[in-house]
Structure formats: C-alpha cells, structure tokens
Amino acid sequence: MSVAASPGPAAAATTVIPNFGHADSCVLHNRFFCWHWFTSHWNDTFAPALVQHIVLTVIAVGIGFVVSLGLALVAYRLHWLERPIGWVAGWLYVIPSLALFQLLVPITGLTTTTAEIALVSYTLLVLFRNVLIGLRDVSPDIREAARAMGMSRLQSLARVELPLAVPAIVAGLRIATVTVVSLATVAAFVIDRGLGPLILRAIGQGLFKTEFVAAGALAVALAITADALLVGARWLLVPWTRRGPR
C-alpha cells in the first residue's frame, strides 16, 4: 500500500499524463469570476475579440463622423435641410439595435457590412447635431471679424468656425464612440466579431460566468478608455478650453 502511493522518481519521469479536461475548482463551481481562467484565455480568446471590437468601433465612428460632418456643413449653409436630416437621423436612432441588425440581414447578409451600417446609423444623430450646434454657436462677431480680415467663406469655415466648434464636436464624438462600443456587443447576433459573441456563447453554454463577466467588463473598460482618450484629444486640440467650465 505504501509502495503504490509513492511512485519512484523513475516512474514520474517516464509517464506523461496530459492535462486534458483539467479545471480548477473555481471554474468547476462556476464562480462569479475566475482570474486564472481569464489570464490563461487572454491570448486565444479575449485579445483577438478586443482588437476586433476596436476595429468595428473605429470604422463605424470614422464613417459616421465623415458623413455627419458633410451633412452638418450642408445644413449649416442650407438651413431648410436641417429638419429633414435631423428627422431621418432621429428615426434611425430610435430603432432598437437588435431589430435594426436583423432588418439589414435580407439586404446585406450576415456580414460585417450589416453591422457597420447599423452602427454608423446610430452615430449620425449625435454627431450631426453636435457639429451643427458647434458651428451655430460661433459668435456672429467673430464670423464678421473673419470676413473683415478678408477671409473667404471657406477660409472662415476652415480656420475660424470649425476650430471653434471642436469642443462641441468632441463632445459628440465621445457620446458616439461610447455608444458604438456598447452597441457593437449586440452585433454578435449577426456577426462573429468583437466581444459580443463571447457573451452570447457563455450564456448559451449554461451561463459560464467568467467568460461573459470578463467580456462585459472589457467592453466597459474599452468605452471608458476611448472616452478618456477623446478628452485628452480635446485638451491637445483646443488649449483655450483647458481652464474654466467645459
């Protein structure tokens, strides 16, 4: 009995028992969060999903910003266009994302394009409105001074009005970015990219808590980091707002 319980050094060296199916007690008991499981799956699961999530977000906010900036500049010149554009963007905005993703499937299929169209459509209202408010809030005196200095309308727009609108534009970008980070998790219903699929998969596999808690926490952390980066960008871009009220 004592012989069987203590294998000699030679036996330990020759038999290699693979560690398949090994799980620590935390995973077996499905505790709220297993740090060890999280770190051991960082490289194969969480890091790629996080990168995909960032890519989805950057593309959506980038396209949304370009489109909104264009629309806002048009509406800035042609007042009567503000209402219809705001109206369409508003209607797009109130459609629940789960529904919008599905509505696009017959048209663009289960592709990243579907996800991006939906995500872009959620940035339009906020960005369009904030760019427009930023431009409209430029004091008429300043605009007049720019014209009096001999600037053309385009020069005044590019060198005076748009720079002064940057705080409002960045405020819009912050909202849009955080929104898209959040909604990109819902895109998991149509595409297998980003942090959302981890949440859905973990729910589907009998509520494995560590995976969806970790994915959810990463999404929150990403949103807060992106927000902080944009605040930093404003600090660099518009030094005159560094002091005093925002």
Add this chain to the structure above:
Amino acid sequence: MNDFTRAFSFIGSHQPLLWQKTAEHMELSGAALGIATVIALPLGLWLGHLRRGSFLAINVSNVGRALPSLALISIGMGLLGIGFWNVSVALVVLAVPIMLTNAYVAIEQADPDIVDAARGMGMSGWQVFSRIKLPLGVPLLFAGIRTATLYVIATATLAAVGGGGGLGEIIVNQASYRFEGVLGAALWVAALALVADLGLAQLQRVLTPRGLRRPGHPRLLAIRPAADARARSANLATAPGRPN
C-alpha cells in the same frame, strides 16, 4: 425583398403572439421605468434645487452611457440569475443616470434673475422650487423621461437573452420562428419604438407650460440648441442615451 413580404405576412398571421409579447415587453419596461423614476427624480430635483453635486449629477450619465446593456444584462445574470428581476435591475441601472442628469439640469438651470425675483416677492425655498423652478424645468425634465423611456423600451428587446421575456424572444429565437418571424418581430419592435417616441413627444407638448411652448411640434428627441453657454453644456451632457 421576398423576406420582407413574408415578414409582413408573419405579422398579419401572428397578432395574438405579438400582442402578448408586447404586453410582456411593456410590463418589463414599465417596472424598470417606475423604479428608476422613484430613485432618480427626487434625488435629481433635490440636488438641482440645492445646486450641489453637479459633478456627480452630470458625470453619472457619462458613466452610465459607457455601460453596454448586453454586458450589463450578462453581468446581472451572473449575480442574480436568469429572469424578470435580473433584467429589470439592468434596465433600472441604465435608466437612472439619464433621468438623474436631466432632472438635475432642469432645476439647476433656472434663470437666476427669475429666482431672485421670486425670492424678492417673499417666496419660501419650497415655493420657489414648486412654483418657479419646477414648471420652468418641465421641458428638460420630461425630455429626460422620454429619452429614458425610449432607451428602456429598446433595451428591453435584449431582455430575452436574460430570460426576461418580451418581443426580443421572437428575434433571438430563429429556430422556432424562422427568419420571417425574426424579421417580422424586428419590424414590429421598430414600429413600436417610433410610435412610443411620437406619443411621448405629444405628451411632452401637453405637459409643457403654455408660456414655454413654441409653435410647431417638439422635435424628435427634443434637443434644441440653447442660447447660453451653461444650458449648452447641459444640452451636450444630456444628449440622449443611445438605444439598444
């Protein structure tokens, strides 16, 4: 396009199912909004009246916006298990920041000259609040409630993932309802959100004191450029939370 035709015929042939799920949807949203209102409005109004805690009141909505609802529902499932209440709690957590910030700003931004005049007439603190600041703040206050309502109705679609029932159950259950059902329910939810928004816009119009009403209908999501800088920063800070 054939898909859409079949989706519409699904809507036509599944009316009892859709209305039953809509009722569940509204029950869930209503419970969450009720709880959120009880928590957020008194606190926001009180802080706004005292003009204290602006940092908390403004920033809570920025933090709230950063919480992905799907993640919140999933974390709620980890803590509370599957069911109606886990989803309600998640919805309450999402609705409170929007309402709190709007309630705060609505009361806090009251024109100081008007408040001074009211005090000069001998009004007490409570009278200034109830007769001056509150009526003046109604549009913004209600804008917050409206945004939160839309937000909660939209997010409740995701409740199906957490076992909360509602219209999302059809959308996430392609195996039972096939794609035409998923698409039909998606159209139904989109229509529901739009109808809710229009209804709330009308309600907002009715609730706004006559002197503050502007000609024409309140715009969708009711964000208007404000004149002064304080209201402007408030406006940006209280921009609608995103739908889900």
